Amino acid sequence: MRKNWWTDTSTANWVDYLISWLASGLAAFSCGQAVGSDKVSTLGVGIVTIGTLLSYLARVLGGDQKWTKLAGPIYCISAWAAFLGVRYINGAIFEEGTFPIELMPSSWLYWMILLGTCFLWRDGTLIFHLVPALAMFGFVGCYDTFRPVVILFFIFLVCFAIMFARAHAREMQTRAKESGYFNHTSQSQLSAMDESEVLREGPWRWAAGAEWALGSAMIIVLLSALGAPVIQAGAKPIAGFIAVRQPTLRNAANRLPASSSAVRDTAKVGDGAVDLSNRPYFEVKGDIPGYLRTAAYNTWTGRMWQRVSPLSPNEVYETATGNPLGVEDQAFAQRMKNPNQVPGTPPGEYRTQSILVNSLIATSEIPQAGNSPICQHPRGVLPSVDGVVAAASLSIYSAAISFDEVEPRADASVPKKLPGSIFANLSKENLAPRLVAEAKKITKNAKSDAEKMELIRSAVSRMIKYNTKVPATPVGEDPAAYACFESREGYCDVFATSVVQMGRAVGVPCRYTIGYLPDLQNRNSVGTQILLESDRHAWAEAYFDGVGWVPYDATMGADVVPGGDRRHSASEGITAVQVISMFLNGLIVLALVVGGYALYKARTAPKTPEIVKAELDRNYLVFIGNVWRFTGNRRLLSETTNEYLARVESRLGEHASAAGEIGTEFTNMMFSR
Structure with a gap:
């Protein structure tokens, strides 16, 4: 089967780390622009780039080794270190007053993001790392010191949605494998990459694919983009009376x-x-x-x-x-x-x-x-x-x-x-x-x-x-x-x-x-x-x-x-930002319409022989599993379906006749031309 790095969700690959780099880099860049410091932006993007690259190499070289499972605890330690040392780090690297007191929490999030990029060895930290980045955008947007953050935040949300969707697909592939699904398909000897492709053709195609996760995430993005003006208008009578003191930026002029x-x-x-x-x-x-x-x-x-x-x-x-x-x-x-x-x-x-x-x-x-x-x-x-x-x-x-x-x-x-x-x-x-x-x-x-x-x-x-x-x-x-x-x-x-x-x-x-x-x-x-x-x-x-x-x-x-x-x-x-926002909103609506139509076509389209065969295999396994649980006798590998049912007929009791008919039907469908 031809390799496709984008559709391969068997394990986190360079696509996931590229998306993580973009999301983290946008957050670090926005933080620097919010405090009026190009140095903060440049340093942030640079460390994010190096840290993401190191994490990707650790993922490739480490695989499932035990030390990679320490990514979560080490990430927490780095976050705590950023919290304790933020004032000392800022004082040693940046000019005094770069981070005003009102934006000091964003400074902690900034260093949490930068240090955390070095420990994205597993899906848990790879996804959790987007949380402080999301909080960073919240601080930047709250004080409105960097207006293009609206566009960058939208790009970040799309990255978040894609990362979530791909992680969801990997989790579903793991569950399918643990259920024994791949052991009973017509292609039992599959690579991990091929397994992710097969899932898209079988009964797991919607559970294991990224479509549902991406769709749900995009709906959240849509509601955020279209609903925010409504919330803003509704809150204005109250919020308009609240004065928020703007941070004193070092180069505010x-x-x-x-x-x-x-x-x-x-x-x-x-x-x-x-x-x-x-x-x-x-x-x-x-x-x-x-x-x-x-x-x-x-x-x-x-x-x-x-x-x-x-x-x-x-x-x-x-x-x-x-x-x-x-x-x-x-x-x-x-x-x-x-x-x-x-x-x-x-x-x-x-x-x-x-x-x-x-x-x-x-x-x-x-x-x-x-x-x-x-x-x-x-x-x-x-x-x-x-x-x-x-x-x-x-x-x-x-x-x-x-x-x-x-x-x-x-x-x-x-x-x-x-x-x-x-x-x-x-x-x-x-x-x-x-x-x-x-x-x-x-x-x-x-x-x-x-x-x-x-x-x-x-x-x-x-x-x-x-x-x-x-x-x-x-x-x-x-x-x-x-x-x-x-x-x-x-x-x-x-x-x-x-x-x-x-x-x-x-x-x-x-x-x-x-x-x-x-x-x-x-x-x-x-x-x-x-x-x-x-x-x-x-x-x-x-x-x-x-x-x-x-x-x-x-x-x-x-x-x-x-x-x-x-x-x-x-x-x-209508400002330039609003024009771009309207354009992006239009793209979201168009994507939802196209996605809905594709979903409808996929659900109503005639099933291919491969899909029918996969669904038949799955239903057969369910049938044999139910007989096993009911009778307490497991089917031997050397037995045919009818032989197995004949052996447990006494335990099936009044259900023996119906079970025999179902078994015969499965045999005819699976082995007849």
């Missing part, structure tokens, strides 16, 4: 999304579709306002916003003409920074609002509100630049922010004179002419500057439909003007930019602001708010005398393109 790892000096606009995840970024408690800014920009280039310090931040300018009026005095500067503070009011009474922010990732962003907020950061009181606080470097922190409560007034107006830091937000450079004309048209009958801004906000809300899937703005076009007059679609960046440009066109200081728009669905009963990546937002802010910076969000009330809202983008939008 290089691994976090660029949108949140640091406060940037530029913000692009009209750059194409966005796809934000539901990854938690902050936990906020206290007096949570409707908008939490993290950065503000004052200079428009025609394609992006920049934070540019004014040439003379302390210089005072006439609002209407832009003429310099000299250097501001202390009282004027204080009033501009804290415009709604009643003279003589202590700062503690003025800043009546406060929040406690716990970052769940390493970041320099600080969610805040109001005018000139004060931030008590672990690094001290952080300075405010143009009324916005930001940390100097990335960190995971807990900070208390106090700020004043901004109360917009319908009759609010722009101050007659402004300091350079605020006057910079009146710049008319690079404003789109069509937006300037539209702003003047919209506000010609407005009675106050605050009314102008509300008219502009409302107009932009009607002009643009919200769509996170919108393509990038064509080269040479102003993104805001293009969205308002051409595409009529966009997301928060073009809404905010349109309002800022139009507000400046009618003489109102406006700035482009980014931050978070808290979703009330992620706030629990005690007021703890979780800010997700999908809560990131952009809006305009206008400055008024005696009020300060007031948010104007034109996305509120805007029509939404079906499937284009930001929540849909985060929870239902």
Whole structure:
């Protein structure tokens, strides 16, 4: 019979060890990527490769020798050694902080996998070795520090299913051999490899083959892949309120999304579709306002916003003409920074609002509100630049922010004179002419500057439909003007930019602001708010005398393109990983359909003479065995069936006649042509 290493399940061969190497290697690689260390990944895959090779050689050379039966105890000893020595091993090999305390259990599993690969000499350890690898994927997926783990975990599950199926087939072949099945087939002199092939043709074909085991394992994979989104959706109302502190990775700055790892000096606009995840970024408690800014920009280039310090931040300018009026005095500067503070009011009474922010990732962003907020950061009181606080470097922190409560007034107006830091937000450079004309048209009958801004906000809300899937703005076009007059679609960046440009066109200081728009669905009963990546937002802010910076969000009330809202983008939008997941799900369904059809055909197809002969042999052995147990007399090798039945006729009693008829029938079927 031709050798087929894939279908040969008589003993674990190189196929099993190749699958074990792939599964263990994926787990070790994922662990390294989760902690942001290529060294951990490379070392892990290397040791897994060497250990698997040594185990395969031990299996080939050792066979069934007694020492190979010690694989289980030795494996347990290596696992215990990994547990006891994990800190010392990590300290000797890796840089300090490679494995943060939150991921320390994964470090133990990592070394358990690496050391255990050297002792996979028998089926027991070969299969059990996949358990710590499975737990490893659980840790990596829990903290969501390595997103491609979804794809690697699926590959791991397939490897697990195949390993389980092949081990099951070997166990069934052993049982068939112990039952004496091969001693009564037409091919009594068979090699172990040939026995595994014969089992697929005889009555053991479904019990001994890998089909049932692989099928059951694949069903588990299918339920996991398709059922996980359902479980996730069902658990979100509860799980959404639970904040999980993200591990502090040694090189977190290089691994976090660029949108949140640091406060940037530029913000692009009209750059194409966005796809934000539901990854938690902050936990906020206290007096949570409707908008939490993290950065503000004052200079428009025609394609992006920049934070540019004014040439003379302390210089005072006439609002209407832009003429310099000299250097501001202390009282004027204080009033501009804290415009709604009643003279003589202590700062503690003025800043009546406060929040406690716990970052769940390493970041320099600080969610805040109001005018000139004060931030008590672990690094001290952080300075405010143009009324916005930001940390100097990335960190995971807990900070208390106090700020004043901004109360917009319908009759609010722009101050007659402004300091350079605020006057910079009146710049008319690079404003789109069509937006300037539209702003003047919209506000010609407005009675106050605050009314102008509300008219502009409302107009932009009607002009643009919200769509996170919108393509990038064509080269040479102003993104805001293009969205308002051409595409009529966009997301928060073009809404905010349109309002800022139009507000400046009618003489109102406006700035482009980014931050978070808290979703009330992620706030629990005690007021703890979780800010997700999908809560990131952009809006305009206008400055008024005696009020300060007031948010104007034109996305509120805007029509939404079906499937284009930001929540849909985060929870239902199709990402690259989801496309691959859908493809793999399709393959699983197709495999199940094809497997089911093949099973049906195999069960209903006409039996070959070899299969009929094997089933007849089996039934004959069952019949003779029953007669033996009933009479207590064993059939002699020299006796024919009829001779044996005649000898035990007296013991069969009333069953002798029926037994004789069955024996004659077997004789006719087995020896007739």
